[in-house]
Amino acid sequence: MRLTGWALPELSPPDDDTATPSEALARYAAQSGRFTVNGRAPLHVDYPQQRPALREHFWQRRDAEYSGFTVIADLAYPDGYMEVRCANSTTEAMARGRESWFLPDPARHTDLPDADRRYRVIGNRDVNGFLWLGATDAMRLKMACEAYCGAPLFGRNLQVLDWGVGCGRIARHLAPGIGDGFHGCNIDADNVSWCAAHLPGRFAPSKLEPPLPWPDATFDVIYGVSVFTHLRREWEQRWLAELRRVLKPGGVLMVTVHGQTAIDFAGLSPTEHHxxxxxxxxxxxxxTSSNNQLDGFVDHPDEYVNVFHSPDYIEREWATWFGRIVRLPGYLFTHDLILATKAP
Ligand SMILES: C[S@@+](CC[C@H](N)C(=O)[O-])C[C@H]1O[C@@H](n2cnc3c(N)ncnc32)[C@H](O)[C@@H]1O
Structure with missing residues (x-):
């Protein structure tokens, strides 16, 4: 199988900005050893390849244009996933999931939501992206949760909630391993019905405002991907309190926000960026703006907006409800992952 993509080079030495393209390509060629597929060296790696478009987009990240790769490897999906990894020597242990992409075996995913349902969740109708981005988010969440808790996520009869499950983009990869304790909810009742009819687990519609339809201290783990990226401060504060209520003491919250990585990915001019x-x-x-992806499907579409968070804000404001707050920048592509716990 031939895979193409981009992975930023590790900057070493960091202080030389004067290399010609061929010198820069030669400098980073040794980094082709960063790639593995299913834990083994691929059959062939061509890295780095010059991608001038990346320099345009990531003007703030030095040598971004020397990021292209082609990897050739045997097509194999052990346990349902092909893991393509590009290691970084500086990645801290808890963030190691960020180095891997997961391609799910398409034969196990023939029952998919239609293009309009997918659009309401990720803003495009690309079915391949739905599958590999969903699988990658799911496996990275699993890895971060296990690193944070020091215990496996699967096979422990945990009660897990996907808050803002959408049409199960992530849930389809986690629910089978979690089993009966898997739950999902969403304000988009049509997508909740789709999940209930097609995925393992239990799914319930919820409202833009709390409460959730579960008693206090129900869940061991709650995750919410790209929900706080859409809620104003008043709603966010109420939801932090509510998520704490339904989490068990010692339970783990994993949610994503837009921070510096999302700013870098936004394609802004230097003036807008600063x-x-x-x-x-x-x-x-x-x-930053309103978001019309859910128009016609939720009660208060005008309350669905696009939001950015600073690290200081999270540490200061979220500490009212949660302890041991850890932020993994750019952990789910453009999103930062925040892990936190409800004090026992
Ligand atoms: C960008 S989509 C992400 C969906 C899903 N988490 C995923 O990653 O595929 C955001 C989702 O959050 C849901 N949502 C927004 N506010 C919510 C709330 N207060 N409670 C539950 N779901 C909410 C929306 O309906 C939408 O499906």
């Missing part, structure tokens, strides 16, 4: 960074540093939580 303006957003400054505003974020001043305000902590910034609503």
């Amino acid at each position: 303006a957003l960074q400054d505003r974020l540093a001043r305000e902590g939580l910034v609503v």
Whole structure:
């Protein structure tokens, strides 16, 4: 199988900005050893390849244009997934999942939500992206949770909630391993019905405002991917309190926010980029625009907005409800992952 993509080079030495393209390509060629597929060296790696478009997009990240790769490997899905990894020598142990992409065996995923349901969740209708991004998010969440807790996520009869499950983009990869204790909820009742009819687990519609339909201290783990990226501060504060309520003492919360990585990925000009960074540093939580992806499917579509969070804001404001807050920048692609716990 031939895989192409990009992975930023590790900057070494970091202080030389004057290399010609051929010198830069030669400098990073030794990094082709960073790639593995299913834990083994691939049949062939071509890295780095020059990608001028990446320099345009990531003008703030040095040598981003020397990021292209082609990897050739045997097509194999042990346990249902092909794991393509590009290691970084500086990645801390808890963030190691960020180095891997997971391609699910398509034969196990023939029953998929239609293009409109997928669009409401990820803003595009690309079915391949739905599958490999969903699998990669799911496996990275699993890895971060296990590193944070020091215990496996699967096979322990845990009660797990996917808060904002959408049409099961992530749930389809986690629910089978978790078993009967898997739950999902969403304000988009049509997508909840789709999940209930097609995926293992229990699914319930919920509202934009709390409460959730579960008693206090129900869940061992709650995750929510790209929900706090859409809620204003007032809603966020109420939801932090509510998620704490339904979490068991010692339970783990994993949610994503947009931070610096999302700013870098946003394709902003230097002026816009610095303006957003400054505003974020001043305000902590910034609503940048409205989002119309859920129009016609939820009660308060005008309350569905696009939001950025600063690290300081999270540490300061979220500590009211949760302890041991850990932030993994860019852990789910453009999203930062926040892990936190409810004190026993
Ligand atoms: C960007 S989508 C992500 C969906 C899913 N987590 C995923 O990653 O595929 C955001 C989802 O959050 C849901 N949502 C927004 N506010 C919510 C709330 N207060 N409670 C539950 N779900 C909410 C939306 O309906 C939408 O499905």
